[in-house]
Amino acid sequence: MIRRRGALFVVSAPSGAGKTTLCREARLLLPDLAYSVSYTTRPPRSGEIDGSDFHFVSERAFRELRDRGEFAEWASVHGNLYGTRASVLEATLREGRDILLDIDTQGAAQLRRRYPEAVLVFIVAPSLAELEQRLRERRSDAAGEIDRRLARAREEIALWREYDYLIVNRDVKDAIEHLTAIIVAERLRTRRLVLGLPDLALPQTEVDD
Numbered sequence: 665m666i667r668r669r670g671a672l673f674v675v676s677a678p679s680g681a682g683k684t685t686l687c688r689e690a691r692l693l694l695p696d697l698a699y700s701v702s703y704t705t706r707p708p709r710s711g712e713i714d715g716s717d718f719h720f721v722s723e724r725a726f727r728e729l730r731d732r733g734e735f736a737e738w739a740s741v742h743g744n745l746y747g748t749r750a751s752v753l754e755a756t757l758r759e760g761r762d763i764l765l766d767i768d769t770q771g772a773a774q775l776r777r778r779y780p781e782a783v784l785v786f787i788v789a790p791s792l793a794e795l796e797q798r799l800r801e802r803r804s805d806a807a808g809e810i811d812r813r814l815a816r817a818r819e820e821i822a823l824w825r826e827y828d829y830l831i832v833n834r835d836v837k838d839a840i841e842h843l844t845a846i847i848v849a850e851r852l853r854t855r856r857l858v859l860g861l862p863d864l865a866l867p868q869t870e871v872d873d
Contacts, residue, residue: 668856670698670757672779673764673847676772677787678817679742680799682833686787687766689840694847698756698763703729706744736778739770742812746771753779762851769820776826783850785843786827790834792817 677683691697703719705726714720721729726745730738738747748765756763765775775782789795795817799810824830829846833839850856 668760670760671762671847671850671856672753672757672775672782673697673762673785673850674772674775674782675764675766675785675787675843676769676820676827677833678789678795678820679813680795680802680817681787681789682798682836682839683766683787685836686831686833686839686843687764689836690843690847691764693840693844696761697847698761700748700752700756700763700765702765702767703735703747703749704744705746706742737767737771737774739768739774741768741770742809742816748775762847764847769823769826773823773826781855783829783846784827785829785831785846786824787831787833787839787843788821788824790832 675683675687687699691699701715701717701719703721703726705721705723706718708714708718708720712718723745726738726747729735729749730745730747734749734751735747736750736753738745740746746767748767748771753763765771767775772784776784789798792814796810796814799813831839831842
C-alpha cells in the first residue's frame with residue numbers, strides 16, 4: 665500500500681492581492697485539503713468567525729503560547745501578532761493529509777527553514793496601482809493604514825524569488841485554477857512517498873529484430 669507524508673502548502677501575498685479568496689476557493693474545490701487557522705491578536709473584522717477565520721486571542725495569551733514554543737512560525741504584521749500552532753501542522757502531516765496556510769512572508773520564511781519540503785506560493789496583483797484600488801474599495805482600513813500596507817507590499821513583492829510559484833491574480837477564476845493545479849501536481853511527486861511502491865507489473869516493451 666502506498667503511503668505518503670502530507671504536503672505543506674504556504675500561500676503569501678501583499679494585503680489586497682486576493683490570497684484569502686483564492687485559499688478559500690481552493691479548499692472548496694479540494695475538500696480533502698486541511699487548513700491551518702492562524703492565531704492573531706488583531707480584532708475580528710465584520711463577518712469573521714473565531715476558530716474558523718482566525719483564533720482571536722489577547723496579546724498576553726499569544727505571547728504565552730510563543731514563549732512556550734507552541735508556534736511553528738509567528739510574526740508581527742501591521743502592528744498585530746500572527747502565529748501557526750506547531751502541533752496542528754505536525755499531526756496533520758503525520759496523518760498523510762495536505763495542509764494549506766495563508767500567512768505573510770515572515771512566517772513563510774520561518775516555515776521554509778523548518779520544513780524545507782514545503783511548497784511556497786506567492787500571489788500578486790497585476791500592478792501596485794490595482795492593489796491600491798482594491799485596498800481602497802474594500803473600505804476596511806483608514807487612509808494611513810492603506811499607505812502602510814502599500815509600503816509593506818513593496819517589501820513583500822521584492823521577496824517573490826524566495827517562493828516556488830508565482831501567481832499574478834489578474835482574473836480570480838484563472839488564479840484559482842492555477843493554485844489548485846499547483847496543489848494537485850505537488851501531491852503526485854514521488855519524493856512525498858514514505859514507503860516504496862509495490863512491485864508493479866509493467867508492460868514489456870517489444871523490440872523488433
